[in-house]
Amino acid sequence: MSGLPLLTLMLVVPLVGAAVIWLLPNASSRLSKPIALGVSLLTLALALLAWARFDSGSSDRYQLTETHSWIPQFGVSYALGVDGIALSLIVMAAILTPICLLAAWNDLGEDADPKREKTYFALMLVLLTFMVGVFAARDVFLFYVFFEAMLIPVYFLIGLFGGPRRQYAAVKFILFSLVGGLIMLVAVIALYFQGPGGEQGFLYEALEGAVGGSTATQRWLFLGFFIAFAIKAPMWPVHTWLPDAASESRPATAVLLVGVLDKVGTFGMLRFCLGFFPEASKWATPVVLTLAVISVIYGALLAIGSRDIMRLIAFTSISHFGFIVMGIFAMTTTAGGGSALYMINHGFSTAGLFLLAGFLISRHGSQRIADYGGWQRVTPVLAGTFLVSGLSSLALPGLSSYVSEFLVLAGTFQRYKWVAAIATIGIVLAALYILLTYQRVFTGPRPEFAADRTPRDLGVREKVVVAPIIASFLLLGFFPKPVLDLVNPAVEQTLKIVGVTDPAPSHPTNVATGSDK
Template structure:
């Protein structure tokens, strides 16, 4: 086992890459893209080394590093990962180079590019990666909060500087919602230190678990402070309204990193902090959160059906999917918990497929409106086929990745809350509607009236290189999810033990007499 500080290196490498890109002279701006891609690939290799070193029988947090930072306030630079955090970090490190490659020509090609904008764009994209790693790896609550807030900065500028016509409105709405949630969580962070064990390392998660004092009411208020911030980030109904605007105005690669990775901080935080630090409050709030999760499932799906903007449609599907994830987390069963952890990974890849392929379509047609398409499978068959596979994965077709996670969430929820599971199952039917209707309107029908000179080209070699790993993830995690489940199951079990939840005993008709 290597003694290298892998998690720190996973943050330093992309950060150094972003600084190098920003420092490039205008004459060398073309190097921004290969530097960004190279730094992200090195980070992916480091993430794979960390996965290879993972020991399922080992301690809860592994690859740990702890250094005193602000001992007067109990703050440490402490990083480490359990199985859920490691799975999300690996997913982020896979999607980062995919998104950089997808964004290769976002700002034009060759002489049409503005060197300054190119440098800024790829430096900002690469600078997201250390925050994505850090926010999942932080095992000090205050350090987590620092990463939680810092990751807003590059996203704000990616939307505000490089987004669509309403980019400034979308960027401002995103930052205001996120900062509001962050400020509420800061109150909880301060209260946590006051009621925690204190000391020079008083914010360490391992030290806080089981040692958060204060009255029952105080713990419930702290729980709510954290949960509200995570619900905004997730996003859950009714604090979701920033997401459709941000996703629609952001460039597709930015939307993938925002929805596919950064929004997972919300659901990951519910597991890491809400359940682990406030088990009694989590059980107390579970009935209300379950209702909100079911509403999110149905609300997101119903609004997706009525959208004419394909990027906005995909954003609403994510609200529905996050409802499933939250439902599984607060079902408080190991089956649903494992399903939610796997769902976070699968949703990242399925959303990436939809957003990026939609971006390829928009780049060819110049429009996000679904009615402006029709019959495109006759001129771009590879693009149509890959879009269909991404859509089928999103609607949880058996054999593709999302099916396993969605089935586990519903099965685990059914063990303890049959009405919620039955109602949430309607989301699967609605998913088939919004995905298949979108595909039908865009790709089927008579051939468009393109001449040979104006007909759009099918996927290029670069775009195929973007799509191949995503499609591969659908198939691998659809037919063989065991490696990821083996990774997340110990963490889920440890969380269930902390909460004091146990799976219901199996029943059968013969035993009830």
């Protein structure tokens, strides 16, 4: 069992499952759903086994490693391995995928075209493969391959199965992503020539803290990676693709897009920007923190003014990603650990909001907030679970996001007091956009429906979808230690490469004695 290539298995299993679904005869297309769900649960089991085998106390930066020569002439290897941050993101993706598949069970309707149904669920499994690959890659070129490959299933999931403006949203998504990817490709190629080179010249271990070249060269390389990751994250002002993509996607697609794929941007900033270009990261920090704070406040203000519930959730994510980026570039262990935890907590809270909004829309057929009101009197379980998801998103104490947001702000305050102080405005705005939305959609007098068209509350399948998400809010809200123990060593190792230490705590000095007591 010790030699079991778990990461490769997590890549191969969903890919094989997708192939099986595509090869099903149309008469057996109904089997695509249980096959997809079963394959995703098997992948989840492998991810949990990887978690169990990971030793957070080990001095090894990467574990569960696999290294095979791929294109030695260009220094490219098939190299996999994870640190605590990468593993936690893989486990999150593995948990959310079966939840999304179950939520999407009837997305295409009872009389769906068999070919469309097979394509839909197969694409979800292909996406799972690429999500695991992008976090598990230990070779920069392999990472880039997965980074670009992710675009393919997402493009088709939006363009083939999305809303009325799906083609516009899919093209906008692909154009923004391709521009960022092409910029990063130039930086990837240049990176090899500035690194130690050789047959394994793209390995992370060979490049971390060892990229040569002039100061100007390192700064250009930093910008090449950072721009691609800022688009993916997304940050202001390169965020405009996200609201269109999220609002035109099926809710399950929106969850995987915003909850998992967009974390590649913040994961890349921590892994590549800080790890490969420490001096350039310090040089860019004032501008990055400024952009992060703008994202926090601007995203929240757009959410408050949004009239579309799916776009509103997308705008809240722009605000949350601002907090994550701020924590990364504050360069303290508290803020960095908080950011890593924030990536996980945001994935689950956003999943709750998107999926519950999707259940609501499926009952009324509209994404406009103004078309609702009083629905807690008709669908009390739906209303209650949406409220809990919203409270988690606004970081209510006792729920998961509170811990990560507090750590980010506290860690940022250690080094950049004014940045943290301004960012706290985002907390107030978060309470406004969540509570006002709940008020407009769920409170008020009972709406009138025809006797035979009264919406039903959440069914058994939908409750099974929501239950693990709600459980994650409580578990990570009251006991975040297992995740923090996993991610903190990786954060500390990255900051060691950057060459920064936490600011010494200041103590008031007694003027008369000169003592700090």
